[in-house]
Amino acid sequence: MVKNRLLASLACAMWLCMALDATAQDIKQIFPTQYSGTLKKIKESGLIRLGHRENSPPFAFLNAKGKPVGYSLDLCDAVVEEIAAELGKDIRVEYQPVTPENRLDLVTSGTIDLECGSTTNTFERRKRVAFSPTIFVTGIKLLVRQPSTIRSLRDLQGKTVVVTRGTVHAEWMPKLAARQKLAINFVTAADHNESFEMLAAGKGDAFANDDVQLYGMIAETRTAKQYRVVGDFLTYADYALMFRKDDPQFAEVVERAFTKLSGTRTIRAIYDKWFIRPLPSGIRLNMPMSPHMEELFKVQGLQGD
Known part of the structure; x- marks a missing residue:
């Protein structure tokens, strides 16, 4: 009789486990999440x-x-x-x-x-x-053409810097120049490719962008001998x-x-x-x-x- 009770208890426990498992698997179907x-x-x-x-x-x-x-x-x-x-x-x-x-x-x-x-x-x-x-x-650094002597923000006094519209660089670079009381001319481009092309065409003395993106552009265009990323981080992002x-x-x-x-x-x-x-x-x-x-x-x- 004890044996029968033990078997019955084991069977009940197994059934309960199976039922709980099935419930866990089907709970989303029974009570679907209301998404918004x-x-x-x-x-x-x-x-x-x-x-x-x-x-x-x-x-x-x-x-x-x-x-x-x-x-x-x-x-x-x-x-x-x-x-x-x-x-x-x-x-x-x-x-x-x-x-x-x-x-x-x-x-x-x-x-x-x-x-x-x-x-x-x-x-x-x-x-x-x-x-x-x-x-x-990452953070903002400067991309310059070789053999430019620009190495820092202060070297941009009287120079032209290219920035991309809609970026934090376009917002922060003029602020940094104002804090350092530097007379820098800023020109903008629609995207990073256009900014890079403006630098290449001599329409700017430097292109301000996050360093990783500058290295990425140099790598993709295979122009490491023509350009250099210079300076300390001007911001962090x-x-x-x-x-x-x-x-x-x-x-x-x-x-x-x-x-x-x-x-x-x-x-x-x-x-x-x-x-x-x-x-x-x-x-x-x-x-x-x-x-x-x-x-x-x-x-x-x-x-x-």
Whole structure:
């Protein structure tokens, strides 16, 4: 009799475990999550629109076949995978080119759902949009033609500096010049390629941009002998993916995607792919992850032990 009771108890326990497991697997079907904002939009359409830069290597640019590629796009792919897992359905990706001038407007208007570029997370921008965890740390330096004697901000007295419209560089460089009481002439271009071309054409004595983007442009254009990145950092900037503000469900999925990247150290592999290994052009940036970035990723919980 004791044996029968024991068998019955075991059978009951097994049945209960199976029932609980089934409940865990089907709970979303029985009590589906009520999505809002961006996730609701994606679930109903089966589509996510990714904004990308066309000439911001190695973060986002077009390869030889015209396909958007880069460090930021690989990170966005991880976010898309997490969104698909959350919604329980395949998601189609549509790519939308953006510029420094229109990227914030395209996010706030809903034209794009996630911006995958080289956008700096600033206090002023956070009034309009939201950001992922930091993906890169950089700062403004100067690109000059060889054999220019410009080596610092003070050497720009009476010179012309090219900046790209819609960037923090266009905002901060005049402020830095004013603080140093330097008479610098600033000219603007629509994107980084145009800024680079203006410098090459002699329409400016220096091009102010984040150092990593300057090195990326030199590598992609194979012009290391013609140009030099000079000076100390004039500012510091944290890059991040950008999406709509006041959308907690979407923000949670983005955070979760970055946490999962760290669990397999995937973020390190993605970084090495674009900053250590050859770019599609065959050129290497050879920019190991800085101690600052390594520590930042650890603090953010983006890297596994």
